[in-house]
Amino acid sequence: MIEEVVSAHLPVGETLRIQKNRIEGAEPKKRRLAIVTGTHGDELEGQYVAWQLARVLKKRQPLLRGTVDIYPALNPLGISTIYRGLPGFDLDMNRIFPGSSEETMYEYIAGGIIEDIAGADLCIDIHASNIFLREIPQVRINEQSAEMLLPLAKFLNMNFLWVHSAATVLESTLAYSLNSLGTPTLVVEMGVGMRITKSYGDQLITGILSVMSQLFMLEEPCPPVAPPIVSTDGNVAFVNANASGIFIPRVRHEERVEEGQLLGLIADPLSGGVREELHSPASGLIFTLREYPVVNEGSLIARILGGAL
């Protein structure tokens, strides 16, 4: 059933309406899972997951217990304008939670979203990377809520759980707001902006079904999932460009590299020269790799997950 979460009038003859797809099984009030995506309008990996999960769950309806709410677009105007942010607004949508009814329309919408999700037994907030970087399927967890979230996150069938340090600015994310209200929320990052990677989407759907079994929301055995690598900031090495130009990769995403190995070049098409050679600072797995070729000085090129793999 399609339900309205919150809405507001736009200036000219249109209503901004946040909608969800509510799928109910037996004892619908007993358990609730929220699947949300589309906070950033250029991240589309979650679109496939929302669509396919609804189909998979409809087929399994007799086995379903509790309620699954799928929110495919928290930022419909961003998706419709191929824009990461909120059209006409300076702040990133993931910096205005828990929202407010005293400020702007977008903060009012954010407040309505939080109110609707709060109280769920689990929320999964699906992000792709942006258009610049490709990411392996991963869960990102703020160290403050690691104890609560790690046990469930391990069933999500993602390759990597990244426990990152707490920064004040992240206190205005959807996940932080929900976690501090006592609604466990896992943030998934996978793939790349403006594209859909079907294999990653299917992998996550298996993970969601597995977590649902754990929460007793599916009366079927847990699908097998591979245990993820769990890591903290200390195991992640960053590679940034120190020159501007065109990035030409010499490695593939998800490849294992040795310390010192050439990752790619910053090319200068004007002169035919090479402005920089980028080498890996550590041995490990390339879990993030630059996808968009134009780089400025400082642009992130890769992240390497080091240590014994």
Place this chain on the structure above:
Amino acid sequence: MKRKTLFTIDAQPYRQPIPVYGYFFGSEEKTLAVMGAIRGDEFQQMYTAAKLVQELTRLEAEGKIIGDCGLLVIPCAGQFSMNVSRRFWPLDNTDINRMFPGYDKGETTQRLAWRIFEALKGYTYGIHLTSLYLSGDFIPHIRIMDTGWQENAEGLDFGLPYLITRKPRPYDTTTLNYNWQVWETRTFSLYTKATDFIDEKSAQEATDSILRFLTRHGFLKDVPLPEGEATQAVSEKNLVTIRNTCGGILLHCRPTSSQVQAGEIIANIVDPYTATVLEEIRAPQKGTIFFARHAQIIAAQTIVFRLIPG
């Protein structure tokens, strides 16, 4: 006056290196620094800082900067965005003013924030000429972030009509103002009337207010300046927010700075198809219009005005 290139913004091969200049006056002492435009549409902020460079150059030549006082003005660090009509960093739309204190090994805008902050750190006083995340007209004012380190009373020395104190929100913690304070500079944000257009009167008022601050702190002598106003200090939480419930065309009835009465209509939201009034925006109480949204059309559930009560 000494002009130094603080750093260059370099995105070759297709954009040429852009210098970011600092204009230094007086001694080597780090007394007061002024940051102009950081975003690509802060033309008023750049112009205000440029006028300050002009005034200080003249005052220095006339020997009117006194004592062991060193001043720095950076008119603009947003050229890379300005030259291509973008408010934020053109490649990834990130805001340098949400990247402080910056990181020299990080992403592009973190590196730029770090370079700006390196130049600005260590001053006793800091003034950032900035703009709000919502487009609109303000009464010119000084804004101080209430971090617990600040000296509110010094905000009165600008002689602008209002001093607003604000409790920081999480998204404020990466601004220049917040980090400058954390690094022990007494920091003021100066808001003039405009952002993306030049308002000559308001720019002059802002320049005068900085010179007034310097005079009252004994760093300038014999500078004839307009008297300035008796600044009223107001906590942001005491401002009255006036919001709309309908979307449509926004027609203002009263400009910024107007005194309005309780119940007075101060704007109308008009149906975009029929021009009939959908909503009358009324002042809930007597007060002065402090902020008015600058928008032709407006969505529902949004701030239209902020009023200073009384």
